Amino acid sequence: MPGRPRKPQGAWRARLLAGALAAMLMAPAAAAVAAGAATAALAVTEVRPGVFVHFGMLQDWAPENGGDVANLAFVTGSRCVAVIDTGGTPAVGEALRAAVARATPLPVCYVINTHAHPDHLLGNVAFRSGAEPPPRFVASARLAPALAARATSYLNALARDFGLRLEARDLVYPDIAVERTAQLDLGGRVLDLRAWPTAHTDNDLTVYDPQTRTLFASDLLFVRHMPALDGSLRGWLAAMAELRQVPASLVVPGHGPADGDGRAAFDAQFAYLDSLLRAVRTALREGLSLPQAVERIGVPGGAPWLLADRFHRRNVTAAYAELEWEDNAPAPSPPAPAGPGAATGARP
Numbered sequence: 601m602p603g604r605p606r607k608p609q610g611a612w613r614a615r616l617l618a619g620a621l622a623a624m625l626m627a628p629a630a631a632a633v634a635a636g637a638a639t640a641a642l643a644v645t646e647v648r649p650g651v652f653v654h655f656g657m658l659q660d661w662a663p664e665n666g667g668d669v670a671n672l673a674f675v676t677g678s679r680c681v682a683v684i685d686t687g688g689t690p691a692v693g694e695a696l697r698a699a700v701a702r703a704t705p706l707p708v709c710y711v712i713n714t715h716a717h718p719d720h721l722l723g724n725v726a727f728r729s730g731a732e733p734p735p736r737f738v739a740s741a742r743l744a745p746a747l748a749a750r751a752t753s754y755l756n757a758l759a760r761d762f763g764l765r766l767e768a769r770d771l772v773y774p775d776i777a778v779e780r781t782a783q784l785d786l787g788g789r790v791l792d793l794r795a796w797p798t799a800h801t802d803n804d805l806t807v808y809d810p811q812t813r814t815l816f817a818s819d820l821l822f823v824r825h826m827p828a829l830d831g832s833l834r835g836w837l838a839a840m841a842e843l844r845q846v847p848a849s850l851v852v853p854g855h856g857p858a859d860g861d862g863r864a865a866f867d868a869q870f871a872y873l874d875s876l877l878r879a880v881r882t883a884l885r886e887g888l889s890l891p892q893a894v895e896r897i898g899v900p901g902g903a904p905w906l907l908a909d910r911f912h913r914r915n916v917t918a919a920y921a922e923l924e925w926e927d928n929a930p931a932p933s934p935p936a937p938a939g940p941g942a943a944t945g946a947r948p
């Protein structure tokens with residue numbers, strides 16, 4: 601999901617108040633269960649030998665779901681464990697750490713962050729405390745500046761929306777920065793990491809386990825959950841084309857279920873993003889203002905997306921801002937004449 605936490609407003613604020621009221625009315629036993637839930641292990645599925653995934657809820661990052669909305673994973677080697685994303689609050693991170701401990705006695709040697717969105721990395725702090733030696737934190741070289749730029753916003757959102765008071769030092773920055781590619785040896789299993797040019801965000805990183813041909817696509821792939829653009833639409837489409845070349849037998853998206861090689865999911869996402877690109881280019885050619893474009897460009901038909909109300913208009917806005925100054929914007933294409941030798945004029 602994208603990184604800018606919402607501002608409380610209207611119905612949202614009402615829901616917060618309702619939640620607070622419900623919490624006040626909770627019976628003591630129920631409150632104790634809720635408090636204890638923070639240390640219970642997250643539910644994980646061993647999707648391939650030694651490859652465990654927790655599938656987050658298909659919702660926005662919010663107090664109602666405890667911030668448990670991103671897919672999180674860990675992979676075991678013979679020597680140690682790599683965790684891939686840590687969840688949207690420290691409590692989710694604690695629960696993931698408990699899930700690791702329940703699955704294996706091996707220590708966590710690497711914590712990989714796929715990008716700087718809060719639902720993927722605010723659980724980092726749970727892995728920093730108490731582990732000897734502490735794990736190395738690994739991310740795209742561009743994650744640290746992205747996280748620094750949004751740190752205050754994240755801390756404010758945690759305090760305002762989740763009632764959680766964290767300090768700047770609780771945001772864990774990477775100590776291994778991946779410029780392009782890296783390999784992490786877990787003992788008998790080596791993970792391939794790749795940092796991408798700007799796509800979903802400007803600091804996306806994917807993880808591939810050649811041993812089981814499992815690709816952790818990060819938020820470069822959304823399934824059922826509407827894709828959320830916070831980087832470059834053109835970059836994202838380009839990254840997808842390359843990502844599809846990975847010979848994966850299982851693709852784990854950043855949000856949504858994992859279904860085999862992910863081909864259908866890639867197709868659905870490509871159709872949406874490509875349609876967005878074309879519609880925004882058309883709006884720009886026609887001289888539409890941003891509000892007019894947002895109003896006119898609806899969700900394309902095809903695969904139904906969850907959370908479209910929340911993300912589609914923002915996606916149009918982000919795409920408009922990106923494409924507004926696009927070089928070499930094509931001239932309006934006339935209807936292609938029929939017959940041999942017809943000019944196509946089509947752009948990717």
Ligand SMILES: [Zn+2]
Nearest residue numbers: 601602717819
């Ligand atoms: Zn994201």
